[in-house]
Amino acid sequence: xxxxxxxxxxxxxxxxxxxxxxxxxxxxxxxxxxxxxxxLGVLVDVSELDTLVELAIHPKxxxxxxxxxxxxxxxxxxxxSKDLQAAPVLAALAxxxxxxxxxxxxxxxxxxxxxxxxAVRSALKDQNYELRDATVxxxxxxxxxxxxxxxxxxxRTSANQTHKVLALRGYVRMAGMSDNPTAMYVRAxxxxxxxxxxxxxxxxxxxxxSARALELVERYLNDKELQNEAALAAIxxxxxxxxxxxxxxxxxxxxxxxxxxxxxxxxxxxxVINEMEKYEGYILAWLGSGPYIEKGKEGRAIFDMIFPPxxxxxxxxxxxxxxxxxxxxxxxx
Numbered sequence: 001x002x003x004x005x006x007x008x009x010x011x012x013x014x015x016x017x018x019x020x021x022x023x024x025x026x027x028x029x030x031x032x033x034x035x036x037x038x039x040l041g042v043l044v045d046v047s048e049l050d051t052l053v054e055l056a057i058h059p060k061x062x063x064x065x066x067x068x069x070x071x072x073x074x075x076x077x078x079x080x081s082k083d084l085q086a087a088p089v090l091a092a093l094a095x096x097x098x099x100x101x102x103x104x105x106x107x108x109x110x111x112x113x114x115x116x117x118x119a120v121r122s123a124l125k126d127q128n129y130e131l132r133d134a135t136v137x138x139x140x141x142x143x144x145x146x147x148x149x150x151x152x153x154x155x156r157t158s159a160n161q162t163h164k165v166l167a168l169r170g171y172v173r174m175a176g177m178s179d180n181p182t183a184m185y186v187r188a189x190x191x192x193x194x195x196x197x198x199x200x201x202x203x204x205x206x207x208x209x210s211a212r213a214l215e216l217v218e219r220y221l222n223d224k225e226l227q228n229e230a231a232l233a234a235i236x237x238x239x240x241x242x243x244x245x246x247x248x249x250x251x252x253x254x255x256x257x258x259x260x261x262x263x264x265x266x267x268x269x270x271x272v273i274n275e276m277e278k279y280e281g282y283i284l285a286w287l288g289s290g291p292y293i294e295k296g297k298e299g300r301a302i303f304d305m306i307f308p309p310x311x312x313x314x315x316x317x318x319x320x321x322x323x324x325x326x327x328x329x330x331x332x333x
Contacts, residue, residue, distance in 0.1 A: 003035045010039035018043055022051060026060045033060060034067050041071030046079045050088035057092050057100040069103045073110060082111035090119055101126075102134035109138040117146055124150065136163045140170030145177040148184070155191045168197055172204045182213045189216065199229045206233035209240040211248050218252060221259045231260045235268050242276050243284055243326060250276055286331050287319040 006024065009017050021043065024036035044052050052075065056068035076085045086108060093104045105123050108116040123135045136154060139147045151174070154167035168191060175184035185205045192198040202220065205213050214237045220230035234256055238249040249272070256269035292307040308314040325332040 002029075003031045006032065006035040006039050010035075010042040013043065015043050015045070018048055022048075022055060025055055025064075028060075030061070030063075033064060037064060037067040037071050041074035044071075044075050046075075046081075046084050049075055049079070049084075050091070053088040053092045053104075056103070057096040059100075062099055065100065065103050069107060072107055076107075076110050082113050083115075085111035086113045086116045090115060093119055093123075098128055098131070101128075101131050105131065105134045105138050109141055109143075112143050114146075117142070121147070121150060133163070136166055140166045140173075142170070142174075145174035148174045148178070152187060152191075155188075165194075165197065168192065169200060172200055175204055176207055182208045182210045182216070185213065186216060195225050198226055202226065202229040202233045206236035208237060210237075211241065211245055213237055214241065214248065214252050218255060221255060227260055228262055228265060231256045231262070231265045231269065235265070235272060238269075238272050242272065244321075246276055246284065284326075286322045286326065288322045288333075289317050289319050 002024075006021065009021070018040065021036045021040050024032055025040060027033045027036065040052055049072070052068075052072060056065070056072060059065060059068060072089075079085050089104050089107050093101065093108075096104055101123065105120055108120055120135055120138055123131055124139070126132055126135070136158075139150055139154075148171055151167040151171040155164050155171060158164045158167065168188060171184065172188050175181045175188060178184050181204070185201055185208060188204070189198065189201045192201050198220070202217055205217050214234060217230045217233040217237065220226040221234070223230070234252050238252050241249040253269040253273045257266050257273070260266050260269070289309045290307070292302075292305075294302050294305060297305070309317045309319075322331065
């Protein structure tokens with residue numbers, strides 16, 4: 001009956017009962033405890049978040065920790081400030097019992113603030129296996145690329161094969177967030193030992209847009225085990241390179257058609273070639289200067305004016321490759 005009452009309280013959003021629910025979260029009855037913890041996740045706001053975290057690190061039963069983790073994560077969803085989410089967890093981490101620290105580390109991966117990352121990095125040095133495992137998994141799922149170097153180091157040096165794989169996968173995912181993804185994919189491929197890991201890197205390389213990335217995936221076109229993944233990545237890259245480096249893209253696609261056994265993939269590569277050949281002879285790369293503005297004039301008046309790039313003796317005019325408004329064969333200024 002008590003458990004059913006707690007469910008009703010949570011469903012109706014009766015926030016005034018938070019104090020009683022905090023007591024019920026330490027009840028001797030497991031069913032009552034779990035319902036109270038779940039209800040706290042629904043009803044508690046930021047003002048009581050620190051109390052909930054404190055209760056979580058000293059549970060009635062260690063088996064309640066997953067329920068507390070879910071409840072605190074649910075409260076995070078209602079707290080806009082990442083710093084306010086992380087603050088009580090950071091405060092609790094230093095004094096928490098060892099069995100509660102993995103939960104706190106996982107929770108810090110949600111707000112993912114700079115201070116949260118610093119704390120998780122420190123936890124990586126701990127010798128306790130459960131905490132270290134939670135730390136590796138949290139860093140691997142981090143929502144930005146800040147811990148990429150730590151993951152790269154783990155993928156290189158960890159004696160735990162599971163942690164090596166998790167770190168490599170996290171690093172590959174973060175490469176896609178980087179300003180220079182190809183360099184990160186190159187490093188990841190150097191560390192990839194298993195075919196599944198190499199397939200993962202090749203899948204990531206398909207999102208790159210450099211000739212270097214294309215060169216890297218082409219190395220695996222003759223590897224029967226990795227051929228399909230390498231070819232699909234090459235096709236994706238070539239589609240993005242066909243405007244600026246059509247020759248390189250076309251050569252790669254011809255290589256795919258010649259080498260790959262999968263007929264569906266060969267057709268995809270041939271489609272890219274056909275699309276490129278359709279517009280051979282057209283000017284596909286354009287440079288632009290400007291825009292140029294004249295105060296108080298618009299439309300035809302400005303169009304008829306002679307600006308620096310239109311003068312034969314013009315100097316210091318900056319020309320930039322146009323990346324917007326470029327179609328397969330035309331340009332839209």
